[in-house]
Amino acid sequence: xxxxxxxxxxxxxxxxRKSTKxxxxxxxxxxxxxxxxxxxxxxxxxxSNYPGTTVEVSHGTTKWRGKNITVLDTPGVNxxxxxxxxxxxxxxxxxxxxxxxxxxxxxxxxxRRSLLISSQLSEMGLPxxxxxxxxxxxxxxxxxxxxxxxxxxxxxxxxxxxxxxKKNLEKITEELVDLREATLNISYHPALEEAISQxxxxxxxxxxxxxxxxxxxxxxxxxxxxxLHARLPESRINEIEAIRRSCQAGFDQPISYLINQVRLEKVxxxxxxxxxxxxxxxxxxxxxxGELSVHPFWGVVILIxxxxxxxxxxxxxxxxxxxxxxxxxxxxxxxxxxxIRWTGRLVPVAWLRDLLxxxxxxxxxxxxxxxxxxxxxxxxxxxxxxxxxxxxxLPRLAVMSNKIFRLIGLNGKAxxxxxxxxxxxxxxxxxxxxxxxxxxxxxxxxxxxxxxxCSAQMAVIFGMLSGFSPMMVVLxxxxxxxxxxxxxxxxxxxxxxxxxxxxxxxxxxxxxxxGNILIKTLSRIEWYLKEAVPLFALSTFIxxxxxKTGILINIxxxxxxxxxxxxxxxxxxxxxxxxxxxRRDYGAAGLLALAxxxxxxxxxxxxxxxxxxxxxxxxxxxxxxxxxxxxxIGAAISGFILAVAFTVGGLLNLILKITxxxx
Amino acid sequence: MQxxxxxxxxxxHIRGPFCHREAETRxxxxxxxxxxxxxxxxxxxxxxxxxxxxxxxxxxxxxxSYMEQEGLFAxxxxxxxxxxxxxEKAREIIRRHRLTERLLMEIFELSExxxxxxxxxxxxxxxxxxxxxxxxxxGHPPVCPHGKPIPPGKCCTAPEKSVRPLVMPLNDLDxxxxxxxxxxxxxxPARLDKLSALGVAPGSIIKMRxxxxxxxxxxxxxxxxxxxxxxxxxxxxxx
Numbered sequence: 032x033x034x035x036x037x038x039x040x041x042x043x044x045x046x047x048r049k050s051t052k053x054x055x056x057x058x059x060x061x062x063x064x065x066x067x068x069x070x071x072x073x074x075x076x077x078x079s080n081y082p083g084t085t086v087e088v089s090h091g092t093t094k095w096r097g098k099n100i101t102v103l104d105t106p107g108v109n110x111x112x113x114x115x116x117x118x119x120x121x122x123x124x125x126x127x128x129x130x131x132x133x134x135x136x137x138x139x140x141x142x143r144r145s146l147l148i149s150s151q152l153s154e155m156g157l158p159x160x161x162x163x164x165x166x167x168x169x170x171x172x173x174x175x176x177x178x179x180x181x182x183x184x185x186x187x188x189x190x191x192x193x194x195x196x197k198k199n200l201e202k203i204t205e206e207l208v209d210l211r212e213a214t215l216n217i218s219y220h221p222a223l224e225e226a227i228s229q230x231x232x233x234x235x236x237x238x239x240x241x242x243x244x245x246x247x248x249x250x251x252x253x254x255x256x257x258x259l260h261a262r263l264p265e266s267r268i269n270e271i272e273a274i275r276r277s278c279q280a281g282f283d284q285p286i287s288y289l290i291n292q293v294r295l296e297k298v299x300x301x302x303x304x305x306x307x308x309x310x311x312x313x314x315x316x317x318x319x320x321g322e323l324s325v326h327p328f329w330g331v332v333i334l335i336x337x338x339x340x341x342x343x344x345x346x347x348x349x350x351x352x353x354x355x356x357x358x359x360x361x362x363x364x365x366x367x368x369x370x371i372r373w374t375g376r377l378v379p380v381a382w383l384r385d386l387l388x389x390x391x392x393x394x395x396x397x398x399x400x401x402x403x404x405x406x407x408x409x410x411x412x413x414x415x416x417x418x419x420x421x422x423x424x425l426p427r428l429a430v431m432s433n434k435i436f437r438l439i440g441l442n443g444k445a446x447x448x449x450x451x452x453x454x455x456x457x458x459x460x461x462x463x464x465x466x467x468x469x470x471x472x473x474x475x476x477x478x479x480x481x482x483x484x485c486s487a488q489m490a491v492i493f494g495m496l497s498g499f500s501p502m503m504v505v506l507x508x509x510x511x512x513x514x515x516x517x518x519x520x521x522x523x524x525x526x527x528x529x530x531x532x533x534x535x536x537x538x539x540x541x542x543x544x545x546g547n548i549l550i551k552t553l554s555r556i557e558w559y560l561k562e563a564v565p566l567f568a569l570s571t572f573i574x575x576x577x578x579k580t581g582i583l584i585n586i587x588x589x590x591x592x593x594x595x596x597x598x599x600x601x602x603x604x605x606x607x608x609x610x611x612x613x614r615r616d617y618g619a620a621g622l623l624a625l626a627x628x629x630x631x632x633x634x635x636x637x638x639x640x641x642x643x644x645x646x647x648x649x650x651x652x653x654x655x656x657x658x659x660x661x662x663x664i665g666a667a668i669s670g671f672i673l674a675v676a677f678t679v680g681g682l683l684n685l686i687l688k689i690t691x692x693x694x
Numbered sequence: 695m696q697x698x699x700x701x702x703x704x705x706x707h708i709r710g711p712f713c714h715r716e717a718e719t720r721x722x723x724x725x726x727x728x729x730x731x732x733x734x735x736x737x738x739x740x741x742x743x744x745x746x747x748x749x750x751x752x753x754x755x756x757x758x759s760y761m762e763q764e765g766l767f768a769x770x771x772x773x774x775x776x777x778x779x780x781x782e783k784a785r786e787i788i789r790r791h792r793l794t795e796r797l798l799m800e801i802f803e804l805s806e807x808x809x810x811x812x813x814x815x816x817x818x819x820x821x822x823x824x825x826x827x828x829x830x831x832x833g834h835p836p837v838c839p840h841g842k843p844i845p846p847g848k849c850c851t852a853p854e855k856s857v858r859p860l861v862m863p864l865n866d867l868d869x870x871x872x873x874x875x876x877x878x879x880x881x882x883p884a885r886l887d888k889l890s891a892l893g894v895a896p897g898s899i900i901k902m903r904x905x906x907x908x909x910x911x912x913x914x915x916x917x918x919x920x921x922x923x924x925x926x927x928x929x930x931x932x933x
Contacts (some may be wrong), residue, residue: 110891114884141915172915251883285883291890296897327906368895422893430919433908443908465919534888534924537910537917 034390046493048342052519053101054093054207057121057152058136059144060107061538063164064188065089066106066194067203069134069550070692086120086464089554095132095204101279109144112250112287115467115589119254125155126258129238129523132207132256133159138170140315142306146215149187153213156240159187160206166191166198166541173309181305195544217297219290220233223249223599226278233267249275250287258281303492321540324427334431338450341415345454346489349411349447357403382579388422391578397571401564405455409559412454413552419552421543426535433533439516440523445475452483453621457566457652459483460659470528473664476656477522480648481514481672488619492640495623510641514679583609597681598638599688601630607639609648619643633694634687644682645672705819722818724759724766728784729817731862732766734771745774785845786825789819793828798830799839801929803879805812806839822847831860864928866909867902873930880927885920889928892918900930 054071056064072091072645092573096163105124106117113119125133135152144162152159154483163169163176188206190340192199217222230245237244247255279286323329323566369390374388388395425447429671435441453460456479463472463479484492496504577583586609591602598604607621618673622639625631648656657665688690696872696879729796731745731748737739745758761767762854776784794816825876828833834850843891880886893913902909902925903917909925911918 112887112891114887114891140916143914144891144916147891147893250887283887287883288886288890288895292895292897293888295893296892299897322903324909325904326907329905426919430908430910431732433919433921437921443919469886531886532882532885532924533908533919533921534885534892535919536892537919539917 037551044623052095052098053103053557054095055103055105055124055128055131055133056136057105057125057133057148058107059109059138059141059148059158060536062107062136062138062145063194064104064107064136065551066544066547067134067162067164067192067200068102069547070194070197070200071203078523086116088120089125093204095207103131108148110291110518111148111155112247112291112430113254116464122254125152126237126239126244130157132210133157134203135159135187136162136164136194137167138162139166140172140174141297142174142176143247143298143302145184146301147294149185149213150215150217150294150298151243152573153185154217154246155238155243157213158210158212158624160203160210161187162203163189163191164194167193167196171311171315173311174308175307177307178303179376181301183301184215184301184304186211195547209612210274215301217294219293222278222281223286223290226274229274230271233263233271235262240473246290249278250290251275251279251285252287276526287352317540317542321423321537323422324540325430325537330427330431334428337419337428339381341453344415344634345408349408350489353407353411354404357407358399362399362403367395367399385579386572386575389575391571391575393571393575395569396574397564397567400571401560404436405567406556406559409455409458410552410556412451412458413555413559414548417548417551417555418543421548423538423539423540429533429535430537437517437533441471441474441519442531442532444535445471448475449483450481452479452485453489455485456483456648457655460652460655463659466531468528468531470523470526471531473526473660474522475520475666476660476664477668477671478515478519480652480656480668481518481675482511482645484511484644487650488644492619492644495619495626495636495640497694499636499640502635503633505641506637510679510683511644514645515674519674566651566654570654573650593677597677598642599684600635600639601625603630604639608643608646611643612650634684634692637694638680638684640686641683642676645676645679648672653694703868713729720757720760723754724761725783725787725818727758727761728766728776728780728862731774731780732784732788734774735776741774743772756758786822787817789829789845789847790820790825792842792844793825793832794820795838795840796835796844797828801879803881807912809839833860833866834863861929861931862900862902864925864930865905865909865922867930869902869904869906871932872899872901873932874898876929876931878928880924885924885927889924892916894918894928898933900928 058064068089068091071093073093086106090164091102092099093098093102103124105121106120108118110118111122111125113122113653133152135145136150137149142163145161148162161181163178169176176191179193181187181189188210190199190200190202194200195691219227226249227242227245230248231241234241234244248259259271263271274324282289292564324333369658374384374394377629378384378387384390387393390396416425419428428450429443429446431443432446434654436443436445447465448459448462451462459664460476463475465473466475479492492507496507574583577586586607590605590608594600594605594608595602603625604622607619611619619640621644622631622636626636653665653669656668660668705872707768734741734745762769766783767774767776770776772882785809791813793812795809798804798812799806802809804812826847828842829847829849834846835844836846854869862873864873864875867873875894875898877896878886878889878894889895894911898913901912903912905922905925908919909922911920911925911928
């Protein structure tokens with residue numbers, strides 16, 4: 032193992048190159064890393080994708096010994112032998128970020144799992160500070176930790192904090208000097224040790240110890256493939272693989288599992304020696320709520336209550352009251368007239384004026400959409416989502432719906448993007464990243480685009496349906512639900528790839544901290560504006576071009592046989608469908624206008640609504656699908672949806688005609 | 695373990711007495727014939743003609759008459775029936791065979807064919823103590839994987855307390871009960887890695903929090919919701 036200077040932090044050259052010095056926060060999920068991160072960095076937080084992946088990593092700056100240095104908040108991990116994309120990213124950060132100050136944030140009441148990661152950091156030869164957070168929760172559960180003993184057994188500096196109360200957080204930066212390598216080193220079965228040292232011999236000097244990389248390779252970690260190919264010749268890589276294979280042949284359990292078991296044994300021994308548990312009999316209220324929220328009966332009641340609350344906050348208040356105010360008052364009376372007035376005065380060229388403030392103007396249409404229509408909705412959505420996230424309810428929602436999603440070959444985690452989809456499918460598509468397998472992500476992306484109406488569209492749809500008997504609502508929801516179930520089932524059956532396991536940790540139910548929610552919401556809004564606004568501008572621009580070149584009119588003409596013949600709808604609805612591609616709710620609004628003018632019968636409205644709901648998602652959603660899944664899948668999904676929407680709409684029309692059904 | 699991948703009838707119901715080439719010794723041949731008679735009887739047949747057809751070669755006939763002399767079975771007209779001594783012996787063989795089948799198929803996840811093959815070997819060599827341990831380990835199962843009854847042994851009629859299985863799938867643990875993980879049987883290494891990173895590994899005390907709508911397990915202060923298949927794969931010893 033390489034020797035490291037004991038006083039790395041004191042070396043002056045590190046201070047001069049402030050860009051290289053970083054504080055890296057690592058730890059299990061839900062241990063309070065983000066709270067520590069927010070404390071250290073304040074509001075100067077940037078959330079961006081880790082290069083080459085879709086995993087988000089937050090970074091910001093903090094003052095450390097009089098200098099500004101970068102703080103990285105890595106995704107939560109359970110092991111640094113990666114089993115998920117999040118874990119790969121965290122491991123890669125440790126692999127690539129040279130000379131960083133590592134802070135392991137740990138859950139004091141869950142020392143066992145925390146030390147599992149500590150042992151891996153120690154194996155990597157990385158000095159780190161162990162922050163035992165949530166010391167209050169541990170105390171409530173009667174868990175007492177002997178820090179002195181823990182220090183002498185692990186060699187890692189230990190401090191205890193309560194991040195949500197800012198207790199002891201100032202100590203983190205104070206203690207970051209003089210970090211020592213931990214001594215939590217574990218030896219494995221002699222045959223494994225032999226293979227580890229053989230492989231380690233081949234490996235180049237790196238930021239983390241060759242031994243740790245050798246252990247990862249021996250465990251069959253495929254995520255190191257690129258790294259390996261960039262550094263070693265093919266023959267060496269084959270040799271390593273041969274060592275691994277012959278080593279594995281000597282054991283009937285996977286090597287990674289054997290290694291984990293030895294680590295756990297060692298960790299268990301330490302935990303036994305440093306903790307004292309006085310069992311506390313009294314069940315806390317939060318535990319009780321947590322139990323009820325996954326109860327077969329009460330869990331459903333709570334779920335319905337939560338969804339209703341979401342609907343009230345996002346749908347009624349966000350998409351209703353707030354959007355009305357922003358669109359009609361703020362933009363309609365002040366901002367847009369202001370832009371139109373000033374553009375009229377300052378821009379003499381007519382087409383340029385149109386581009387800025389015309390029917391498909393960048394300022395009037397794109398900005399109104401982005402800021403007046405979507406921003407209020409997603410702001411409330413982010414707040415509600417943050418509350419559910421921080422209270423620990425979200426994973427419990429997944430527990431409640433696992434059974435239903437298993438019917439179509441997915442698992443409960445799929446509900447999270449689906450619920451988001453009721454807010455905005457574009458955003459929801461981005462959150463399919465929480466799903467583990469590529470296959471699951473594609474299926475959920477498809478279902479979102481196909482038939483999960485966004486809140487804006489939903490408002491218009493309900494507006495339209497409200498004038499008719501409840502039968503209409505039942506039929507609309509039934510047909511859309513059936514199509515979703517059938518398509519989901521078939522996609523899960525025929526798409527290649529394994530269904531991913533449902534293994535989801537349930538954090539304790541907690542009272543969310545408002546400050547933390549606000550910081551989270553703000554950073555998400557910032558992220559939304561960066562991701563979505565350019566898309567809105569682009570789609571408006573495309574529409575502008577299509578309008579000016581006359582393509583728009585031609586598409587309308589070309590599509591009318593389909594609309595009239597297959598769907599049995601008047602030609603005027605073509606435009607509604609076309610605009611529906613730009614924004615789903617605008618399409619629906621177009622239908623609403625026609626319905627109000629009594630241009631459509633009840634049956635026609637049903638056909639039109641079903642087709643519109645299933646129809647291609649809005650352009651922003653389409654572009655996000657392409658961005659996340661690539662052109663091929665984006666095109667395939669869109670083509671498929673188009674076919675399904677018109678087939679189902681056509682069939683529905685046919686059935687209604689043949690049976691002479693009257694709503 | 696070494697397997698001989700030969701082809702044979704994968705059935706515990708009716709087998710020819712000389713289905714194994716390896717069953718060469720007289721004791722084994724006797725075991726096989728007793729087992730055969732037991733199986734015939736279970737299927738409602740006790741025709742001497744069947745037995746004779748199976749035991750057509752001269753050596754088998756020798757053994758049959760030897761067995762008759764030894765008082766293991768007797769004929770009455772064209773019917774065959776086991777005498778007390780033979781009944782006892784056959785019962786033990788059947789018990790060993792069917793328990794082994796269960797062990798191999800359920801715990802070691804061998805295919806039906808492999809399990810049958812191995813059970814055929816083990817039925818001759820398991821000691822009564824080991825047989826009872828296997829029986830207890832499996833929780834005194836009443837039937838073999840094919841649904842045929844397993845004759846109960848001494849261990850099964852022991853006081854209620856010891857009848858509780860030593861090791862059982864986590865799924866059999868009542869909600870709220872705890873067990874120590876003995877092993878995790880799964881064909882998905884990724885699943886093992888994920889579970890052990892969460893602290894779910896042999897040696898850990900695990901609590902079954904609930905089974906519906908989704909199983910929830912707890913190890914220490916870690917609560918995890920999992921797929922039902924996963925709780926079937928985790929074997930625990932009740933504590």
